[in-house]
Structure formats: structure tokens, C-alpha cells
Amino acid sequence: xxxRKAGIATVSVLALALTATACGDDxxxxxxxxxxxxxxIKIGIKFDQPGIGQKTPDGFAGFDVxxxxxxxxxxxxxxxxxxxxxTPSADRENALKNGDVEFIAASYSIxxxxxxxxxxxxxYLLAHQDLLVKADSDIAEGTDLNGKKLCSVAGSTxxxxxxxxxxxxxxxxxxxxxxxxxxxxxxGSIDALTTDDSILAGYAAQDQYKGKFxxxxxxxxxxxxxxxxxxxxxxxxxxxxxxLEKMVAxxxxxxxxxxxxxxxxYKNEPAPKIGVIVK
Ligand code: GLU
Numbered sequence: 001x002x003x004r005k006a007g008i009a010t011v012s013v014l015a016l017a018l019t020a021t022a023c024g025d026d027x028x029x030x031x032x033x034x035x036x037x038x039x040x041i042k043i044g045i046k047f048d049q050p051g052i053g054q055k056t057p058d059g060f061a062g063f064d065v066x067x068x069x070x071x072x073x074x075x076x077x078x079x080x081x082x083x084x085x086x087t088p089s090a091d092r093e094n095a096l097k098n099g100d101v102e103f104i105a106a107s108y109s110i111x112x113x114x115x116x117x118x119x120x121x122x123x124y125l126l127a128h129q130d131l132l133v134k135a136d137s138d139i140a141e142g143t144d145l146n147g148k149k150l151c152s153v154a155g156s157t158x159x160x161x162x163x164x165x166x167x168x169x170x171x172x173x174x175x176x177x178x179x180x181x182x183x184x185x186x187x188g189s190i191d192a193l194t195t196d197d198s199i200l201a202g203y204a205a206q207d208q209y210k211g212k213f214x215x216x217x218x219x220x221x222x223x224x225x226x227x228x229x230x231x232x233x234x235x236x237x238x239x240x241x242x243x244l245e246k247m248v249a250x251x252x253x254x255x256x257x258x259x260x261x262x263x264x265x266y267k268n269e270p271a272p273k274i275g276v277i278v279k
Contacts, residue, residue, distance in 0.1 A: 039077070045105055045106050051198070051199075051205070053106055062202075071240050092104050108225060118229065122274065132182075146168070150162055152193070204264065
């Protein structure tokens with residue numbers, strides 16, 4: 001993977017809003033399998049990434065949840081036939097291989113290594129790796145991150161990028177989920193949490209952290225989010241690509257981005273073209 005810095009004309013700016021609104025239309029828990037003639041579908045998402053994929057007291061919410069729901073509907077499943085399953089970063093390939101889930105929409109970047117193990121529909125979002133730091137931190141563009149205490153998640157491209165290119169000599173802690181890193185950042189045991197800006201913006205905008213953290217504003221990589229399917233399942237991949245194209249064409253994609261990522265002030269890239277990966 002090529003890592004690149006910000007500053008290119010097409011690159012949009014990420015800003016944090018001071019307010020975040022609750023959406024109030026979370027997808028309900030569902031998928032008992034009894035509806036619709038017993039037909040249900042298991043979909044892998046994240047449970048702890050506000051704005052992207054989050055389990056809430058009322059169900060599930062986030063951009064990935066809305067994309068997954070749209071796709072499932074196009075595949076013939078109603079909302080109450082969907083069973084959302086938590087798929088942490090390191091478990092995604094196995095979950096598909098073992099048939100635990102039919103597809104995964106979980107901030108899942110397409111890359112060559114993963115494409116050897118699973119297939120991807122999409123991409124459906126272009127994000128960039130960034131750093132979440134304390135509001136008074138002096139870490140910024142140009143700071144040498146080697147020697148800093150960074151936290152990311154095992155099995156993520158974010159951790160890989162740190163080790164390979166961004167700061168091979170950083171003290172990298174690899175956790176199971178980003179929310180574990182967030183606790184470390186709040187407690188002062190790490191200098192920065194690093195992953196996609198789309199995820200970090202959601203954390204920064206959470207009520208309990210408002211004003212406490214900021215994004216460094218670096219575009220350290222291109223993260224092309226894809227929908228993972230079992231390797232070789234071309235029929236499903238093609239159907240999901242059709243659904244994603246429809247979602248963009250009819251405006252539902254834009255609406256879902258605004259609804260889920262807008263409250264955190266995330267300035268998204270335009271909808272990617274299916275099959276076109278931005279390296
Ligand atoms: N998009 C990156 C990845 O797929 C980081 C976010 C995540 O771990 O889900 O690894």
C-alpha cells in the first residue's frame with residue numbers, strides 16, 4: 001500500500017463539529033430467523049464505532065449499518081430479517097471463510113493481502129488514516145511518530161501501516177478494538193490512537209469526549225472500504241455491487257453519509273466508483 005500525505009486537490013478537509021445529534025432511527029435487533037419464511041441473513045459489522053457501526057440501546061446505527069441494510073434489502077431481506085454480528089478487525093477473514101456471516105460491512109479496507117483470502121464488492125467509501133490525540137497535544141503534520149506511544153487494533157491496516165511505513169519504531173500497542181485504545185488515550189497511557197479518520201471523527205464527537213480530543217488532520221493512507229464476501233462468491237459480489245451502484249444513483253448513499261458522518265463534522269470524499277481502488 002502506498003501511503004500519502006494530504007494536500008492533493010481532490011482531498012477534502014476533515015473538521016470536528018462541536019455538536020453531534022442523535023439519529024433516533026436505529027435499526028432494531030432482529031434476525032430471529034422466524035420472519036419471512038425463516039429466511040434471515042447474518043451481516044458482520046463493528047459494534048463500537050460511532051457513525052460507522054455501533055450497537056446502541058435501541059439497535060444498531062452507523063454508515064456501515066445503513067449500507068448493509070440497503071444491500072440486504074436489494075438481496076431480498078427486510079430489516080427484521082437481518083442479524084448483525086460483531087466482526088472485530090482481526091476476525092473478518094475467518095468469519096467469511098467459516099460462513100459465520102454472509103457479508104461484512106465493517107470499515108473493511110480492500111487490500112492485496114486480504115484479497116488473497118476474501119473477495120470484495122465496492123469500494124463504497126474512501127477514508128484516510130489519521131491520529132486522534134488529546135486536545136492540547138502538539139502532535140501534528142511533520143511530528144516524528146517514532147518513539148511515540150501509539151495504539152491501534154490487531155489485524156487492521158492502521159497497525160500494519162504504522163509498523164511498515166508510518167513509524168516502525170513507535171511503541172505500538174495493538175488492541176482488540178478501537179474503544180480499548182480510546183480508554184488509553186483518555187487515561188494518558190498513549191499519545192495517539194491511529195486509524196481511519198471516519199472512525200476517529202465519531203469518537204471525537206462523542207458526548208463524553210467532546211473538546212477532549214482532536215484529529216491531527218493527516219492523511220496517512222487511502223482506505224477503500226469494501227464489502228467482504230467469501231472468496232469465490234462472484235454471484236453475491238456482483239449483486240452487492242449492483243446494490244451499491246443503486247444506492248449512490250438514487251441518493252441514499254449521500255443521505256446515509258450526511259446522517260451518520262455529518263454530525264461529527266466529517267467531510268467525506270465523493271462516492272467511489274465500483275471497482276476503482278484509490279491507491
Ligand atoms: N479500515 C481499516 C481496516 O480495515 C481500519 C479500520 C478497521 O480496523 O476496521 O483495517
